[in-house]
Amino acid sequence: DVKVTQSSRYLVKRTGEKVFLECVQDMDHENMFWYRQDPGLGLRLIYFSYDVKMKEKGDIPEGYSVSREKKERFSLILESASTNQTSMYLCASSRSVDSNQPQHFGDGTRLSIL
Amino acid sequence: RKEVEQDPGPFNVPEGATVAFNCTYSNSASQSFFWYRQDCRKEPKLLMSVYSSGNEDGRFTAQLNRASQYISLLIRDSKLSDSATYLCVVKRGGGNKLTFGTGTQLKVEL
Numbered sequence: 001d002v003k004v005t006q007s008s009r010y011l012v013k014r015t016g017e018k019v020f021l022e023c024v025q026d027m028d029h030e031n032m033f034w035y036r037q038d039p040g041l042g043l044r045l046i047y048f049s050y051d052v053k054m055k056e057k058g059d060i061p062e063g064y065s066v067s068r069e070k071k072e073r074f075s076l077i078l079e080s081a082s083t084n085q086t087s088m089y090l091c092a093s094s095r096s097v098d099s100n101q102p103q104h105f106g107d108g109t110r111l112s113i114l
Numbered sequence: 115r116k117e118v119e120q121d122p123g124p125f126n127v128p129e130g131a132t133v134a135f136n137c138t139y140s141n142s143a144s145q146s147f148f149w150y151r152q153d154c155r156k157e158p159k160l161l162m163s164v165y166s167s168g169n170e171d172g173r174f175t176a177q178l179n180r181a182s183q184y185i186s187l188l189i190r191d192s193k194l195s196d197s198a199t200y201l202c203v204v205k206r207g208g209g210n211k212l213t214f215g216t217g218t219q220l221k222v223e224l
Contacts, residue, residue, distance in 0.1 A: 031210050040122075042201070042216035043158070058211070090157060094210050100146050103212060105157035 003027070006091050006106035014114050019078040021109050023091030031094045032074035033103060034058075034066060036087040043090065049074055081113045115140055118215040120202050126221045131192050135218045137202030138184045146205035147178055149187050151198045152217065158201055161187075192222045 007022035025032065033048040035058075045058030047066040055066050063085060067075045074093075078085055089109045095101040120137045127133045139147075147164035162169065164176040164185050175188040185202055202215035 035214075040216060043214040045211060048211065096210075100163060100205070101210070102148065102160035102163075103210070105159070107157055 004091055004093055004104050004106040006089075006109050008109050009107060010110050010112075012112045012114060013078075013081050015081060015083060017078075017081045017113075019081050019111070019113075021076040021078075021089055021091075021111070023074045023076070023093075023106055024072050025074075025093040025104070026072065027093065027095075027104075028071065029093035029104075030071075030096050031103075032068065033092040033094075034064075034074065034076045035090045035092065036060070036085075037090055037108075038087050046076065083113050085111065086113045087111060116215075117141060117206075117213045118202055118204050120215040120218045122216060122218060124219040124221050126223060127192055129192060129194060129222055129224055131222075132188065132190045133192055133220065134186055134188045135200055135202075135220075136184055136186050137215055137218075138182075139202075139204045139213075140183070141204070141206060142180075142183060144204045144206060147176075147185050148203040148205075148212075149174075149176060149185075150201040150203055150214070152201055153198045158214075161200070189220075192220075194222050194224070196220060197222045 034046045035043040049068040065077045091106040092103040094103045149161040150158040151161045152158040168177045173190045177186045199217040201217045
């Protein structure tokens with residue numbers, strides 16, 4: 001079974017802090033993704049990566065950055081957290097670029113910015 | 115207009131009922147289609163892919179109508195354990211980027 005592990009289930013931070021969300025997958029997947037999920041808006045793609053040290057912007061990258069130094073790990077960084085970044089953050093991974101492989105999700109991190 | 119639109123529900127149905135959800139998508143170049151299931155406060159999980167010819171997996175049947183740009187999911191003989199939010203998902207063009215609908219909530223009751 002694919003295992004996608006996010007470092008924290010719940011996180012509370014203060015406005016202006018730099019926040020790191022970590023995601024690790026154990027299936028040697030090339031693709032990794034970061035989403036946020038908000039009521040009424042569904043899942044929205046923040047950033048994704050097709051390979052080590054490679055990243056591309058998703059639909060809502062503003063206020064975020066990412067890092068993929070190793071294949072199994074994809075980090076999401078909130079450079080200076082703001083209250084509108086309070087959300088559920090979901091990491092996902094999938095096998096390869098041009099295929100119908102499903103995305104496998106982690107349990108999510110519920111982040112509150114005070 | 116949203117890329118993927120779904121009726122948010124909730125659909126409240128008795129156990130054993132048949133229920134159908136529809137989903138419309140706006141990008142005619144969309145290539146692949148999926149239904150994901152998300153339980154309350156849990157992560158989304160793939161329920162089934164949707165193929166052009168339609169496909170069935172046990173009590174679940176998925177259909178695709180490219181001309182009208184909609185996808186459907188039919189659940190027969192509903193179980194209490196089917197209660198969840200069902201996400202319509204569309205793959206855009208090349209690569210593995212997915213667009214998620216906001217989901218349709220199903221509640222199956224005794």
